[in-house]
Amino acid sequence: MDRFNDLTLFVRVAQVLSFSEVARQLGMSPSGVSRAVQRLEERLGVRLLQRTTRSLSLTPDGAVYFERGLRILEELEEVELTLSQTRSVPRGVLRVDLSAALGRIHIAPALAKLVGQYPELQVQVSLSDRIVDLNDEGIDVSVRVGSSSDSRLIIYPLAKAPFTVCAAPSYLAHRGRPETPAELAGHSCLNFVYPQSGRRFEWLFEQDGEPFEQAVAGNLAFDSTEALVESAIAGAGIIQVHDYIAGKALQQGLLEPLLTGYKATGKPITVVYPQKRHLSAKVQAFIAFMKALMADLRSQNMVS
Numbered sequence: 001m002d003r004f005n006d007l008t009l010f011v012r013v014a015q016v017l018s019f020s021e022v023a024r025q026l027g028m029s030p031s032g033v034s035r036a037v038q039r040l041e042e043r044l045g046v047r048l049l050q051r052t053t054r055s056l057s058l059t060p061d062g063a064v065y066f067e068r069g070l071r072i073l074e075e076l077e078e079v080e081l082t083l084s085q086t087r088s089v090p091r092g093v094l095r096v097d098l099s100a101a102l103g104r105i106h107i108a109p110a111l112a113k114l115v116g117q118y119p120e121l122q123v124q125v126s127l128s129d130r131i132v133d134l135n136d137e138g139i140d141v142s143v144r145v146g147s148s149s150d151s152r153l154i155i156y157p158l159a160k161a162p163f164t165v166c167a168a169p170s171y172l173a174h175r176g177r178p179e180t181p182a183e184l185a186g187h188s189c190l191n192f193v194y195p196q197s198g199r200r201f202e203w204l205f206e207q208d209g210e211p212f213e214q215a216v217a218g219n220l221a222f223d224s225t226e227a228l229v230e231s232a233i234a235g236a237g238i239i240q241v242h243d244y245i246a247g248k249a250l251q252q253g254l255l256e257p258l259l260t261g262y263k264a265t266g267k268p269i270t271v272v273y274p275q276k277r278h279l280s281a282k283v284q285a286f287i288a289f290m291k292a293l294m295a296d297l298r299s300q301n302m303v304s
Contacts, residue, residue, distance in 0.1 A: 006039055007069050009033055009036040009037060010037050010069065013033065013037060014048075047061065049062055090121045091118070091281075094282045094286060095126075096123060096139070096140065097127075097141075098128075099143055100127045101242075102244060103143065105244065106244060106293065106302075114286065129195065140280070140282070141273040141283050142272045143270070143271055143290060144272055145267050145268075145269055146267045147267075155270050155272050156272070156287060157270050158271060158294045158303075159304060160267070161243065161267050162242070162264060163243070164242070164257055164263065165258045166250060166257050167255060168234070169256055171232075178259065179259075181214040184238065185216070187216075188238065189203075190231055191218060191220075193222065193223045201240075202214075203240045206265060211265075228241055229245060229249055232255060242266060243301065243302045266304075269294065269303060
């Protein structure tokens, strides 16, 4: 047992390179953590950590032992998870990061069903459109509009998020209805500005299966897609947003669809989570919840 505990403590120290930080996390004394690593070094007959008064670093032997030790601990965790999976129920804290508009409009209102089904589950939600490092920030699962190239992550596609072009009946009565994307040049178009870069969104269309961009102009731009919808409802101009954002306003007749023959397919809606051989019960439950939610939105023509 001492060997296992010493290995566990060494791996944690190697990850943060601090005796005091590991001691703080585990409620131990820094000297206790240091002694455990020293015992391990004495048993192995090699130095694993290079110690100075200001810092710790891994020796070449320490780097090799850390890599193998981390793999052993991860495999042990996966074995335990596999054995308990059949009788496990979702419980504990599930940290979820959601794409802002999709999360606010559709996912957050539905989460009561998830926690109602699993009362031992506690869901902590963050809403953002920034690129979140799930591993560094301790996020269990994320819902994104778009894909990722991070090889450390598993990406599970749920649906597509097509774009819709629409405007209020009052605007169309006053300015007329464009019949082609090129005719947007003669209209007031409300644009989206990416908060991180200040770059304007280029409107996307498809014709005969080929995507293309169309430049538009207008006097109003927002860094919130929901603000775009509200401004369009007020008659300020034409917008292009995802179907799931404008869907309710379209259903209520507050906005009318335009250029439907040029509708762009849009980006995938994905569930993203750190790469592991076996999923925890709480992440599995969340994925099942999202699949059911997307099926409901698909029936309402808000995703495809």
